[in-house]
Amino acid sequence: MGSLPKTQYSPTSHHLSVMKQVFDENDSINSLIHSYKRSFNGFAAMLTNQQKEKLSQMECVVSVFPSRNLQLHTTRSWDFIGFPESVKRSRAIESDVVVGVIDTGIWPESDSFNHQGFGPIPKSWKGTYAGGKNFTCNKKIIGAIFYVDESVRDIDGHGTHTASIVAGNNVPSARFYGLAQGTARGGVPSARIAAYKVCGELGCTSHAIMAAFDNAIADGVSLLSVSL
Structure with a gap:
């Protein structure tokens, strides 16, 4: 959802209000996985494809992308x-x-x-x-x-x-x-x-x-x- 506003702002409240537009009220709280509110603005949530499409079309949303499961790699010597x-x-x-x-x-x-x-x-x-x-x-x-x-x-x-x-x-x-x-x-x-x-x-x-x-x-x- 872009950068954090400079004015007084509650990211989590905003994130939940956005989710309520595609969820029932109780489901939006239960579906929220993480609210990113310190260095950038956004949230992770469990969504259906239909909910994802609706969120991605909102003016306040920059992008919606899936959480992937990554695997470990390593580096070489100095x-x-x-x-x-x-x-x-x-x-x-x-x-x-x-x-x-x-x-x-x-x-x-x-x-x-x-x-x-x-x-x-x-x-x-x-x-x-x-x-x-x-x-x-x-x-x-x-x-x-x-x-x-x-x-x-x-x-x-x-x-x-x-x-x-x-x-x-x-x-x-x-x-x-x-x-x-x-x-x-x-x-x-x-x-x-x-x-x-x-x-x-x-x-x-x-x-x-x-x-x-x-x-x-x-x-x-x-x-x-x-x-x-």
Whole structure:
């Protein structure tokens, strides 16, 4: 539904009023999946084809498209793209960078996310910690929100992997059962991480990914990692 108005405005109330034009009153509330109201304007809902067509013709609606179930992918090494470990660093600047990782969550106890030596959380950070069960943030992982399961804790490994690739600490003598020993490192080891868990065992729904974008932008992330 475009950008958020600058004037006083209740997105959820507007979204429900739009839905009531194609639903019975009770059905509109039950069919609303998510109201996007922080960084952009819109909502996710269960619709019939007839309701979708009617909504798409309304003047206040920019577009209507289906939520898809996406699958996970990964990335390659920093050395491969010419970004070696010896590259010149500015820790003071890099520690103010907050990477929002939209993925399967994160495993906070990994050495890649140890916060030893990290200073205070950047003043620009506006996000909150809502990691759920058995999850604790630190000065490295400064934000956590989950949209599936009961915690941001990563049980798949993909989100932990992608987070460590972009912003993991240097971990010397890393190896796989004695093979390929070396230093595991992220592109910007001094950067902070905010984890947004949108993926579960069945994949990653578009409407959850949209909700993570909505929150992450409002939280003040510097950039987003979305390896989906």
